[in-house]
Amino acid sequence: MDLNSDLGEGFGAWKMGDDDALLEIVSSANIACGFHAGDPGIMRRVTERAVERGVAIGAHVAYRDLAGFGRRAIDMAPDELSDEVLYQIGALDAFAKAAGGQVRYVKPHGALYNTAADDEEQAWAVLDGIRRYDPSLAILCPPDSEMSRQAENFGVRAYAEAFADRAYTAKGTLVSRKLPGAVLHDADAVATRAVEIAKTGKVIAADGRELTIPARSLCVHGDTPGAVELAHRIAKELVSAGVKIKSFVDADR
Known part of the structure; x- marks a missing residue:
């Protein structure tokens, strides 16, 4: 099972995670x-x-929304969004290559992730940007989402992820951050949930319903308070349960 986190989310003197x-x-x-x-x-x-630590690098692309931390949806023309996805991948890959590595996959962030999961045009734009830069890149996205379906059309490998530190609705979507309980903070509960997802592909929704999420990767948000402790506990419990932690982009090799 892969364990991923959103990183590099500071800006100037403003630190995050x-x-x-x-x-x-x-x-x-x-x-x-x-x-x-x-x-x-x-x-x-x-x-x-x-690169120094052998961690796979993914481009965390987003709407152009520094003030809103990319959590506000923007109604963009698909061609314009495709260009902005392509731009972001290229920018990060320049730094990755200078460090002796490369971008291996793309994961949309925040509002773009949520919108492109359901919106055909926005999903098309994300995949078109990936294809134009390098169709061998993978995409990390929700299972059975519009992005995963578009990825198949574009010939891009899609890998499903689940969120260890976020609550799910009965429909399998993430509970809005505007609602209480959307972000999970209890390290014991989060670690137990992560092992259950890794071993069975099951997760309990906020209403108690059991959901199936065939995830290849588990996400811990880097901006969640206590993210390091959560990630450490998840990794420890996964290993204790016999689950090897390895990036999804290397798992099939």
Whole structure:
């Protein structure tokens, strides 16, 4: 099972999360590309450390929304969004290659992730941007989503992820951050949930219903308070349960 986290989400003097500590734990890093967070210096430092630690690098592409941290949906023409996805991948890959690595996959962030999961045009734009840059890149996205279906049409490998630290609705979508209980903070509960997903592909929704999520990757948000402790506990419990932690982009090799 892959363990991924959103990293590089500071901007200038504004700090977010503990990138160095999380890079010691996770197997894949979704690195902000400057549109919802991140700047050239942060992108350079995080890609360098990811390469040093052998962590797979993913482009965490987003709507251009620094003030809203990429969590506000923007009604964009598909061609324009495709260009912005392509731009972000290329920017991060420049730093990754300078550090001796490369971008291996793409994961949309925040509002773009949620919108493209259901919206055909927005999903098309994300996949078109990926294809135009490098069709061998993978995409990390929700299972049975519009992005996973578009990926098949574009010939791009799609890998499903689940969220260890977020609550799910009965429909299998994430509970809105505007609602109480949307983000899970109890390390014991989150670690138990992660092992259950990894071993059985099952997760309990907020209403108690059992959902099936055939995930190849588990996400711990880098901006969640206590993210390092959560990631550490998840990794420890996964290993104790006999689950090997390995990036999804390397798992099939």
